[in-house]
Amino acid sequence: MSTATPVRTSTMAQALNAALRDAMREDRSVHVLGEDVGALGGVFRITDGLTAEFGRDRCLDTPLAEAGILGTAIGMAMYGLRPVVEMQFDAFAYPAMEQLVSHVAKMRNRTAGKLPLPITIRIPYGGGIGGVEHHSDSSEAYYAQTPGLHVVTPATVGDAYGLLRASIASDDPVVFLEPKRLYWGKDSLDPAAPVEPIGRAVLRRTGSSAVLITYGPSLPVCLEAAEAAKAEGWDLAVLDLRTLVPFDDETVCRVVRSLGRAVVVHEASGFGGTGAEIAARVTERCFHHLAAPVLRVTGFDIPYPPPMLEHHHLPGVDRILDAVARLQWED
Amino acid sequence: MSTATPVRTSTMAQALNAALRDAMREDRSVHVLGEDVGALGGVFRITDGLTAEFGRDRCLDTPLAEAGILGTAIGMAMYGLRPVVEMQFDAFAYPAMEQLVSHVAKMRNRTAGKLPLPITIRIPYGGGIGGVEHHSDSSEAYYAQTPGLHVVTPATVGDAYGLLRASIASDDPVVFLEPKRLYWGKDSLDPAAPVEPIGRAVLRRTGSSAVLITYGPSLPVCLEAAEAAKAEGWDLAVLDLRTLVPFDDETVCRVVRSLGRAVVVHEASGFGGTGAEIAARVTERCFHHLAAPVLRVTGFDIPYPPPMLEHHHLPGVDRILDAVARLQWED
Amino acid sequence: MTVLDHRHHTSVPGWRPGATAPRTDPAPLLPDASPVRVLGTPALEKYDPALLRELYRRLVVGRRYNQQATVLTKQGRLAVYPASTGQEACQVAAAMVLGAGDWLFPSYRDTLAVVSRGVDPLEALTLLRGNAHTGYDPRATRTAPLCTPLATQAPHAVGLAHAARLSAEPVVALAMLGDGGTSEGDFHEALNFAAVLQAPVVFLVQNNGYAISVPLTQQSAAPSLAHKAVGYGMPGRLVDGNDAPAVHAVLGEAVERARCGGGPTLVEALTYRLEAHTNADDATRYREDEEVAAWREHDPVLLMERHLRGAGLLDDLLVRQASEEAEALAARMRAEFHSDAELDPMSLFAHVYAEPTPQLREQAAQLAAELAAELAAEAEVQH
Amino acid sequence: MTVLDHRHHTSVPGWRPGATAPRTDPAPLLPDASPVRVLGTPALEKYDPALLRELYRRLVVGRRYNQQATVLTKQGRLAVYPASTGQEACQVAAAMVLGAGDWLFPSYRDTLAVVSRGVDPLEALTLLRGNAHTGYDPRATRTAPLCTPLATQAPHAVGLAHAARLSAEPVVALAMLGDGGTSEGDFHEALNFAAVLQAPVVFLVQNNGYAISVPLTQQSAAPSLAHKAVGYGMPGRLVDGNDAPAVHAVLGEAVERARCGGGPTLVEALTYRLEAHTNADDATRYREDEEVAAWREHDPVLLMERHLRGAGLLDDLLVRQASEEAEALAARMRAEFHSDAELDPMSLFAHVYAEPTPQLREQAAQLAAELAAELAAEAEVQH
Ligand SMILES: Cc1ncc(C[n+]2csc(CCOP(=O)(O)OP(=O)(O)O)c2C)c(N)n1
Ligand SMILES: Cc1ncc(C[n+]2csc(CCOP(=O)(O)OP(=O)(O)O)c2C)c(N)n1
Ligand SMILES: [Mg+2]
């Protein structure tokens, strides 16, 4: 799609930065705004160099007010721009909740299609980085329950680039959840690879015993669990959803039907989490193929814990394997 | 519990009003605050007469700012008061989302129990009253996914009184969701009846074929559906959850295990809705007792529609019976 | 190319050690002690008679519109109507100061401003009738949807104005709010963004004394709402909101300043809501009849008629013409709302996304099947 | 009994038709043109020498505390530390103006104010160490938890002060914020509530010129942040935030006014963050060394030492004593943080609710089983 950035080894943070830069080069209507996105390049450096290259008009340090940022982006989109908003951390997106739910998600619908809002809202989310309170929330369930939003979350360097490009190109608002603890993971990146469309899950690992269904920060944990499971005699598939809304029922159900056993894994608290939707809809659609209930391995139903205790809260390999063990193998 | 208000026929709105009044009479630390709760008595008249009886000190018309209202209530609770906050409509609670998620839900935990926040947040929710946009949201999924909150929603006149008393008495924050279209429904009310504890579901109708699991505004619809189902030969039980958090696994699972078939019914959009959690956890816990997948009948995954179209969106009797018909009776 | 980078004149430096004075002089930002008035003052003579007559005509038609819409709610033909009766001077002037390329950001009470701006009077009522969310094309009419969540449209106006400025187009955005709305965080954030970005936007606060039942004294302790402007670094202006030429003048000045790169303005118009909050409200619960009566004496339509007649700018013919036009509009409203709106249930699924998701396609199919089954059942009954 | 009903003096009437002036005179609410200063002015002589020496002592200890905490982050003993280096005058004065019954509402940068208020210096660091959320007892110390979400603690301070006032207890709440925090909606809503309720609360904005990387000029276009006060109807005060006795005087006056029923005040203290935003930040990306150097000349600790020495209020002995106390504290911090914190994983489930829900009991049992299995596995390995 873009010839601007050559194939190279890249961190996820660099891939996101490249996606923003390439989008801004190709389309003058793409504007970035948020707190500290200018000279600092964002606290995670995702917007590094954008103000230098495109000027403050295109990459704007805003005053410190999240509802104001998102509300301003709405107005910019109404005028025909394609804003990309950065929320500094998951929990700091909450002040913008009213703008998000009552306007961003609904504007196209409220206006019978006359005012679509092609806004991308980037939110670094999740834990595992040793952050103090309010820096590690997993807030995807709020967004997934809000009709009118797309909810996208990459787990690999390539998807970070491709899905961010696709999100910016989308004529619908996208909540783009960046798994912040994967920012510094490296992989090779080919920006010229075809851009993945929003809404397609992908099988990251094939397997014959059961499937782990996951997304974002939990993908590497699941892959590790699948590796460890070999020692126990299980051959686990790992499915990366990549997009929570719209949900890829087709791919997910195909895999679940063929294996009959599934565990959903995510970091967010379990109760009312996205895992509940996944488990419920998979069960509705694949009931007769299931040898066991779809189980969930998630964060506990507690406020995100302090950094020194977070590893007890986050789904880890052992907890995943414990769930796999409960998949009624005796049947 | 209270001798203040005698047994009588009452609307749900009057029962809620009586609960507030009796709580304020019995406990001087109970304070009410919100928009228009004073002279007007609230747009739904739930706080009618409270300022007249208790003065502005105890029932306060605040400036128009929901985060400010909830934030002020937090400070009042820190000082030892027991605030009851009114949010005027579901969608107008969103500006308070940050205060709710980052403080109300977490303060006890953040302070190792030193600063509990016994705040009750009353929110009229749901549709069916012919309201224009932003007046009919069902926002329970946001609250249910937030650890640290209790989420309570009465469906009867008696529960409106009892559960509001229990919520105000609770030392934890409670999001108290009032099904606004049931405000004007009448029933007999005995304020001296023992107060129902938070967290207990109740079987509103026994049945032998399957159970409809529901709460709040959908309870009357489910009871109607159960009545209509007799003509099709189904004897449906109806379970009223009353409290979403903490969830009454015991009662729900007991009923589901005994019947083997269940449909969850609520107004909120289905995707990521509370029904997903209910279906998922029931399936996890009762898998081998299930003759069919737990199905869901919910609002569509769309922004709440305009009043003249809302009846197509809301789960109605026919749509519930269609789901019951899909419960694999042939097996 | 870089609009923001090239405006160093507005970037006053931050605080430096040893400095003795604040960054800019606040005096020009503060509103005058008294609200601006034109009617009953010599200033009236400086106004174009044609403009004054046009204001009058729109006021008369606007009043009738408000009245007819309120009647339609009582007949159950509108779901709800928050009348701007008593506030017509603000409504009409707000519409008139804007050019065709400018944008209006109304609140739920500003249907009349939307109509006065040129939107079809019946389409403007769609939301309140209840058959769809927005009845007009916001892009074509450069009029945002009527906004219910308070003050949330203010940042939209800022963002749109900012975008226009970046494109070097001389577009101004006008956001309309109530006194209650100024308490919301979004009001604050919008004004601050506007001032920092020097966005070409005007904020019009119609201070009608109440937010539903809550009087201004319980909403704000400020000397005036216009005084809030200084805290953002923009000028605040106070105007008698029932004096149509005064509102027109103050808003017009603010709009032109914004258009010429002078940045945002906050205008507080002192007015009064003569009717209840909406048809569903009972205003006797929270205000005295005497107060309403006092304001009826200061009615914007009466004031205008009296002063224009006094100045010899209005005669019986013009009065009759305006009244006939008003009646014709009222008749059109009655006729249109006499019959039920056309409704397509399947429209629920249109415009949720650019393309329906697989999930919505499934749900649409479900509804279509239900509707078909209903039709079949009805057909059976008729046989 | 009805505190609010009996304060009709503050309830200025709403706008009435025909009125000519705004409701109250804004002049007394506006900050002076120049920030209040004491050091280097004759005013210094009016101050109690004991108070000045106490301020000095706390400044010295405070500076050392900031430095040592920053070092601990570099050693990985603290998760993060947002130093208030350069802002110690504000930190120390804020703590000193409060009585034991008053409440402090600090932000994440105000650990030093918390310590200066009397909270154990190590407990105050618990959040930033990462072993628990809040290390001290907020109720016993009347110090709210360090608040990370910006400006969200401001309405808490208002609510607490309001509740205290209703109980007729002479309690004042002091909320500390940064310049960036003034842009948040919660700041606005808190100030408005405070003024309308006449709550005994003081808002201290430490304007240190930056919100992380964003300079004040991109945060606000106001003449000063103190000018925001007039928009709420409360007095705004501007003070040199690096002049400890000046901050003490201005805050002290505001606290006493609040205590006596005079309502809220907004104080802007002009100061500077000498270190990066936190240890994780790289300040060279957004500010010049010269700017930092200029502010080092205006260092609150140096200023105080220089002026007190000049006035003959400080001698080598006092300087050495302060320095020794500071070193002793630093040594205690190093010692305490040398070893790892004691941690109980099961504490995750404590204090989510008054009583754990059935769901949490299940989850706690799961974690307990996992921990037991881990222990067993470890034991096996050791055999
Ligand atoms: C965020 C939000 N909170 C509450 C409401 C409910 N509500 C609708 S109108 C209104 C009063 C508004 O008063 P004001 O801003 O003065 O406007 P007016 O109605 O007087 O024109 C309230 C509280 C709302 N629409 N939005
Ligand atoms: C609601 C919210 N948004 C964003 C952040 C991230 N953040 C932490 S500190 C900071 C800058 C704050 O600046 P200021 O208020 O001036 O305080 P200072 O750090 O200078 O003391 C930001 C943006 C936050 N903590 N809370
Ligand atoms: Mg009003």
Ligand SMILES: [Mg+2]
């Ligand atoms: Mg700062």
